[in-house]
Every structure is written in C-alpha cells, then in structure tokens.
Amino acid sequence: xxxxxxxxxMRHFDLVxxxxxxxxxxxxxxxxxxxxxAKYRALLRSSHDVGGEPDVPIEWEEKEEEQWExxxxxxxxxxxxxxxxxxxxxxxxxxxxVGETQYLALPYYGxxxxxxxxxxxxxxxxxxxxxxxxxxxVKSRYExxxxx
Amino acid sequence: xxxxxxxxxxxxxxxxxxxxxMAVRELAIEKGLFSAEDHRRWIEYVHTLGxxxxxxxxxxxxxxxxxxxLAVADGVKASLAVGIDWINGPPTKFGTxxxxxxxxxxxxxxxxxxxxxxxxxxxxPRTILGQSPEWYRTPNYRRxxxxxxxxxxxxxxxxxxxxxxxxxxxSNQKTRYMVLPLRPIGTEGWSEQQLTEIVTRDCxxxxxxxxxxxxxxxxxxxxxxxxxxxxxx
Numbered sequence: 498x499x500x501x502x503x504x505x506x507m508r509h510f511d512l513v514x515x516x517x518x519x520x521x522x523x524x525x526x527x528x529x530x531x532x533x534x535a536k537y538r539a540l541l542r543s544s545h546d547v548g549g550e551p552d553v554p555i556e557w558e559e560k561e562e563e564q565w566e567x568x569x570x571x572x573x574x575x576x577x578x579x580x581x582x583x584x585x586x587x588x589x590x591x592x593x594x595v596g597e598t599q600y601l602a603l604p605y606y607g608x609x610x611x612x613x614x615x616x617x618x619x620x621x622x623x624x625x626x627x628x629x630x631x632x633x634x635v636k637s638r639y640e641x642x643x644x645x
Numbered sequence: 646x647x648x649x650x651x652x653x654x655x656x657x658x659x660x661x662x663x664x665x666x667m668a669v670r671e672l673a674i675e676k677g678l679f680s681a682e683d684h685r686r687w688i689e690y691v692h693t694l695g696x697x698x699x700x701x702x703x704x705x706x707x708x709x710x711x712x713x714x715l716a717v718a719d720g721v722k723a724s725l726a727v728g729i730d731w732i733n734g735p736p737t738k739f740g741t742x743x744x745x746x747x748x749x750x751x752x753x754x755x756x757x758x759x760x761x762x763x764x765x766x767x768x769x770p771r772t773i774l775g776q777s778p779e780w781y782r783t784p785n786y787r788r789x790x791x792x793x794x795x796x797x798x799x800x801x802x803x804x805x806x807x808x809x810x811x812x813x814x815x816s817n818q819k820t821r822y823m824v825l826p827l828r829p830i831g832t833e834g835w836s837e838q839q840l841t842e843i844v845t846r847d848c849x850x851x852x853x854x855x856x857x858x859x860x861x862x863x864x865x866x867x868x869x870x871x872x873x874x875x876x877x878x
Contacts, residue, residue: 510792548764548815550788554800557786559862560779561870565666570776571687572670575679577742578687584743584818592766605767605782607662614669623672631668639659 510549512539544600545592566606573609582616590616658871690736695775696846698727699823702750702773703849704840707828713752716825720748729773741772747820748773751812751851758809759824760798760851762790763816770821774849779868781850791815801852802863824851831857 501509512535532540576582582590590612592600599608617623674681702723706713716723721731731746733739740746748770751759763769764787769777780786790797794811798804805811814822826848832840847853847862 507792545765547784547788548762548791550784551792552785552788554789554796555783555785556866557780557801558866558868560868562776562874563662563870564872564874565660565663567688567691567874568666568670568684569662570691571684572666572673574687574742575683576673578683578737579679581673581678584745587743588766588818601784604662605779610662610665610669613673614665617669617673617676617678622676622678627672628668631672632664635664635667635671639664 506549509535509539511551512536513542514550514552543593544595544597563606565610569606569610569613573613576613576616581620581622586616587612660871663872686736691776694771696773696844696849697841698724698729699770699773699849700841700844701727701837702823703825703844704837706750706825707840708837713825716750717752720750720823721746723750724748724773727773731772734772743771745819745821749820749822750825751814751822752825753827755827756809757812758798758805758851758854759812759814759822760790760794761814761816761822761824762787764788764791765815765817768816768818768821770823772821774823774846778846778850780865798852801847803853823849826851826854829855829857 573587577584577587591608595603595608595611599611603611614628618625618628670684673679674684702716705726706716706723712723712726724731731740731748734741751761753759762781767777767782769781771777786797791813794813795805798811816822826844828840829843832843842860843855843857845853845855845860845862848855853863
C-alpha cells in the first residue's frame with residue numbers, strides 16, 4: 498500500500514477525532530452504504546492510536562500518585578514477572594480491548610487494574626464468582642471498619 | 646482533656662478502584678500467581694526510581710566526549726556508568742518486564758531539538774527516569790505533540806527559534822529514549838554534581854532545556870492524591 502499523502506493523513510486524523518464518542522455523531526449501526534473508504538479506515542483505528550488527532554490546549558499538570566495506583570503498577574508487573582501475561586497481550590488488553598469509551602473515560606491506572614482483573618478471570622486462575630465474592634468481602638471489611 | 650486532632654470521618658472513603666485493587670492483589674496472592682513478597686519488593690523498587698541516573702548520564706556526557714560517544718552509540722552500556730543495568734537489573738534480575746533493554750540517548754544540537762512522546766500508550770524509560778509524569782500519559786499530549794510540536798513546547802515554556810528543527814521521537818514497546826540536551830552557557834568549569842542538578846526530568850523528556858540556577862521542573866498545578874503512597878512508614 499503506498500503511503501498516504503500528508504493531507505490525506507491529516508484528513509484521517511480529523512475524521513477520527515470527530516468519530517469519538519464524546520462528539521455524539523449520529524452513527525449508531527448505520528446502513529452499510531453509509532461507510533465510505535475514509536470512514537471505514539477511521540472506524541478501524543484502535544482506541545489508543547491517538548497521535549495526530551486534533552485537540553485543544555490544556556493546562557499541563559502533575560499528579561500525586563494514589564496508593565492503589567502504585568499497587569496496581571506492582572501487581573501488573575508481578576503478573577508479568579511470574580508469567581501470567583506477556584507485554585504484548587498486556588498492552589493490547591489495557592489499550593485496545595477496553596474499547597473507545599473506557600479507554601478515554603477511565604483513569605490511567607483504572608485501565609491497568611481492569612485488565613489485571615480480566616486476565617486472571619479470562620485465563621481461569623480465578624472464577625468470576627470468586628472475584629465478585631472477593632470484591633464483596635473487601636467492601637464489607639471496609640464497612641465494618643468504618644462502623645466501629 | 647483537650648482533643649486537638651480532627652474527628653475520624655464517619656465512613657471510610659474508599660473508591661471502587663481501591664476495592665478492586667485489593668481484591669485482585671489478594672486473589673493473585675491466594676492463587677499463587679505471585680507472592681506477597683514479590684509485590685512488596687516491587688513497591689520497594691519503584692520507590693528507588695527517579696530521574697537522577699539519567700541526569701547524571703547527561704552530565705557525564707557533557708564532561709567526557711568519549712562517554713558521550715558511548716552514550717549515543719549504546720545507551721544500555723552507558724547506563725551502567727550511572728548504576729542502571731537494563732539487562733540484569735532489579736527487581737527480577739532481568740530488568741523490568743515492561744521496560745525493554747533497548748535504550749537510546751538522543752543528542753540535541755544547536756539546530757536540532759529532540760522531544761519524546763509515546764503516542765500509543767505511555768512508554769517511558771522508567772528504569773533510568775522513574776515514573777512518567779501524568780501529563781505525558783494524557784491523550785492530549787500524545788495527540789498534539791506529533792502534529793503541533795512547536796506550539797506544545799511553547800506551552801511548556803520552551804520557545805524555539807524558527808530555524809531549530811524539532812524531532813519528535815515516538816517511544817515504543819521495544820525502545821525507550823532520553824534526550825541529551827545542550828549544555829547551557831554559564832556552566833563552564835562546573836562539576837558533574839553541579840551539572841546533574843540542572844538536568845531536570847523535563848529536560849530529559851525534551852520539553853525543557855537546562856539553565857544555570859534552575860534545578861526543578863517548571864511549576865505546575867499538582868492534583869493531590871486522596872490516599873497518597875505511604876513512603877517508608
């Protein structure tokens with residue numbers, strides 16, 4: 498495939514930007530004849546591939562790290578260290594498989610955490626019931642603590 | 646009897662992320678996917694990370710032309726001189742699973758300025774630079790830097806002359822980068838320690854340039870953590 502021209506690339510990025518959920522284009526389940534080549538290509542772009550998309554300037558900020566964020570980082574690294582996931586599948590799960598809305602709307606480590614929960618269930622180390630029960634157990638521990 | 650400290654909140658504020666984090670960690674340990682000791686060692690390791698080794702590498706390169714040549718040719722080898730072993734390093738003895746062993750040092754010249762981004766995620770040379778800043782991870786920085794680099798650098802306070810070429814380098818899962826900025830004038834005769842102090846994290850990413858007397862990143866708003874990391878206690 499020949500490389501696209503610069504202006505074609507810029508048109509592509511602009512279109513991708515407009516297709517993001519926040520713009521709420523009327524686009525849900527369109528007729529097939531509504532999808533031209535440019536729109537097809539833009540729709541197939543994965544959610545993390547944001548380079549070149551238009552956006553407005555924002556104020557650059559620093560952020561203090563939450564304890565759960567540091568723990569999530571360590572958990573994800575330990576899962577990799579001990580062979581539960583490879584870097585490839587980890588990136589795909591965190592950046593692509595979450596889908597556009599979760600990709601943009603979850604906090605950075607929220608995506609990491611969700612993908613860690615999903616990998617241990619998907620690979621059948623933990624059943625979904627065990628995960629749900631554990632979440633309830635942790636919640637009730639907190640409720641008891643705060644009731645004291 | 647006086648009680649000067651604040652009353653405890655009625656309900657512990659705990660987010661869904663905090664609950665899920667504990668649940669996943671506890672289950673992984675219970676199922677033997679990794680040990681509590683593994684996790685503890687990781688947290689400990691993360692607390693040792695920061696931009697200091699990369700700053701020292703830059704200072705050494707400014708002082709020693711042979712070392713600069715090595716740094717530009719083989720960043721992994723040059724890192725050993727500042728105590729960073731990408732290949733056999735801690736905490737696993739094979740480095741970190743998500744930071745690969747290809748590390749490149751990008752040398753600025755008076756006419757070429759490098760700046761680093763990761764458009765696809767947030768790849769960053771953690772091993773030698775510590776955790777990435779939040780702004781580096783934002784879709785906004787990743788969207789705009791590759792298309793409007795001069796404007797974005799200006800927002801960071803870096804105004805470049807029109808004849809300076811900007812090279813935006815996109816990190817990826819295999820290769821991580823640091824910028825070797827120009828040694829500023831007014832630092833003649835400085836020691837390695839003095840030079841290290843002016844090479845801030847932002848200089849190493851490429852959104853700032855070192856200046857005598859400037860030893861920290863530009864002041865920006867800091868979003869505080871609800872439950873910040875316990876350090877050491």
